[in-house]
Amino acid sequence: MAAADRWRIRPGSPLTLAEVDTRGADGAPGDKDETIEATSLLTIRLAELQERLWAEGRRSLLLVLQALDAGGKDGTVKHVFRGVNPAGVQITSFKAPSEAERAHDFLWRVHARTPARGEIAVFNRSHYEDVLVARVTGLVPEEVWRPRYDAIWAWENHLATEGTEIVKIFLHISRDEQAERFRERLDDPTKHWKFRLADLVVRDRWDDYQRAYTEAIERTTTDQAPWYVVPADRKWYRNWAVSTILVDRLERLDPQYPESPDDLTGIEIT
């Protein structure tokens, strides 16, 4: 079993998020310093694999990152992809949909941002918000959000068939850790812009969101597009886990440098 499979949610297996550890003592290569060191090596490996994926130009990788507020989505992107050539990585942060986006089906705006062959695309929030926030806040009735699980399943299956490796990660933090991070934002004037009063309204619905996440993950984890639940209270553990998962999936793809489309034998540069 690859190390990354530790966090993988298998199709058909029941999930109780409340019972999943948010600190993640298990499996790390050592203490904090040793794990950070191991993560650095994974970053170098990730950069190599990304270069080969880009050079090969046949397949792509889509990372879907979901978490509650202050769950660490921004920090994960910043740390895990630091060192990877930014030319081959496209990151999209999905906000509340615009009027033009709402005039389309809920997969329209995310489909426009899927990776081209050779690319890595990262969704910071995603189409999953349409079965999470849309459900919990009652933005749409159940007869609208419930069929979306099947729509997501079919769409992701299509992408996978066409050559996109799909990795879906839920950064799992505890309610206490969220409180701690909110307090840090309030205490630091350079972080005030990250904080909105609306975040507290969402926090009040903690249990509802945990339930919505649980069902979304259970209903949409597949062999082609699996969910991983990553303990994210400790940032160094989280960064190591996410790097481990990405390296594992790219190593399975094993992209290769292609030959030039031209015959290069005997060429002299003058």
Add this chain to the structure above:
Amino acid sequence: MAAADRWRIRPGSPLTLAEVDTRGADGAPGDKDETIEATSLLTIRLAELQERLWAEGRRSLLLVLQALDAGGKDGTVKHVFRGVNPAGVQITSFKAPSEAERAHDFLWRVHARTPARGEIAVFNRSHYEDVLVARVTGLVPEEVWRPRYDAIWAWENHLATEGTEIVKIFLHISRDEQAERFRERLDDPTKHWKFRLADLVVRDRWDDYQRAYTEAIERTTTDQAPWYVVPADRKWYRNWAVSTILVDRLERLDPQYPESPDDLTGIEIT
């Protein structure tokens, strides 16, 4: 005079690319190792400035990178933006235009990829190809490409007025250095995919391209959207120069962390 102004082409000043040094002995903070060390510090500074630009969310930066084949565009992006949060940087490599792109005016596809407020966008090749390759290969007649200087001028001026800082950099290499890099690509099987026989056809028109670059730079360097000609034969000098220019321009912008749109006084997290 800021260090970055060393490479800046002033409006109205004549340019003879053949007379501009491609090695760039001048101005570096020391020898190779010392310059690489200085560049690391600039990378950290660039990451800080990008974070503030992103947080502020009012202005943006567009970096246009142009060079001949093997001029170092890919390597520059990889080295200069390593360490910068990839969530705030969007890189577009423009290839030969698709049929859909050719069905529009030449600024259409680049306009679609300009940075949103808070973002840095990098153009790896750009609308300048429409007065470079389009001119040298006779893709369009002179009555089509000649008016494009004015069109580019007006369009960039508009972007600058709307809050986009525009930085245009020509990576200037010698003909001998290009030969050296082509040979390296031929000698290394993992670099064959970067090499096309068509690159040699372009190389044969070296002087024509130098002339086309000269006129493009002279005709479109403005106070709002200046060109910089960076000596690029030595990669460590080039990386230091590009980092210096970007940090200089962002420091002039001096983006600030904004306050939260909400009143955060007295909030307790429970």
